[in-house]
Amino acid sequence: MPRTKQNVTPERLFQALGDRTRLRLLNLMGDQELCVCYFVEILNQPQPKISRHLAYLRRAGVVTSRREGKWIHYRMEQPSNPQAQELLRNVLAWLADDKAMQADRARLVRACCAPSKCSLIREAPQPAFVSGKPEDRKRSR
Amino acid sequence: MPRTKQNVTPERLFQALGDRTRLRLLNLMGDQELCVCYFVEILNQPQPKISRHLAYLRRAGVVTSRREGKWIHYRMEQPSNPQAQELLRNVLAWLADDKAMQADRARLVRACCAPSKCSLIREAPQPAFVSGKPEDRKRSR
DNA sequence: TTTACATATTCGTCAATGCGGATATAATGA
DNA sequence: TCATTATATCCGCATTGACGAATATGTAAA
Structure with a gap:
């Protein structure tokens, strides 16, 4: 039987959100x-560290790859529970208030405008908001 | 100089929310x-455990006593940041969806209706929603 | 089939945190 | 003052999780 996406418990979600790197x-x-x-480039942190935190978020059901x-x-990843969806929107809105988070986003835009300047992302596929493809995100699993 | 309420960082708040007992x-x-x-009675957990978690919430700036x-x-405690306020409202709304959380609230109402049956709260002051005093919560600190 | 590159995982260490059990503190009342 | 009651804190232990360093895996390209 194909295992369907299990509901994230609140405490598990909040544990996932309880780290600065993961919030970034x-x-x-x-x-x-x-x-x-891009994450490695923008946050300027060791790649294994980024990878570990992404894995944590994936295990917590917050992201997919x-x-x-x-x-x-x-x-x-959209949680199945509408309350949880709303909550995640709120989290992002709160983060948008944070100066450091704004700086991260600004660095992302700059990196995307001049990928040749960034060794790590020189040949990487550009994010959708740059390449212009409107929301063609495929479901992974 | 009187120390004003410092802003709670998102990660600190989420850490505080990342535990089942504290969410309850x-x-x-x-x-x-x-x-x-009342917490001890309703959650039916050792008093030192309850006290420790309340202390954690207090240190994180989520509650006052x-x-x-x-x-x-x-x-x-209302966070100063409006985004954080909104977020906490969302958290409570999400919890209200949870069966176990609903059961806790039901036990609270039952305990308040028959305090004599509950050894721990027999003589304790009743919560405002029982005694009927409309929102006369005094600021502590 | 090598090589290079992107990403993930493992290992050892250390700090934070959860727990039960015991004890300390603070307020009240005898 | 002494006992009682409500709450907080301390101790020792186990678990989780964050980190840097090293290494493994998977894909593509030569």
């Missing part, structure tokens, strides 16, 4: 799917 | 101030 990751992928190398060749894209 | 406590005090002995003789009342 969610802040960046709030709008769109992003490739791992999709492979595209060598690259792996992460995006937020 | 918040669920109970969502509507009104409550005396510690007020002493009344032998008893100490806890209530949720």
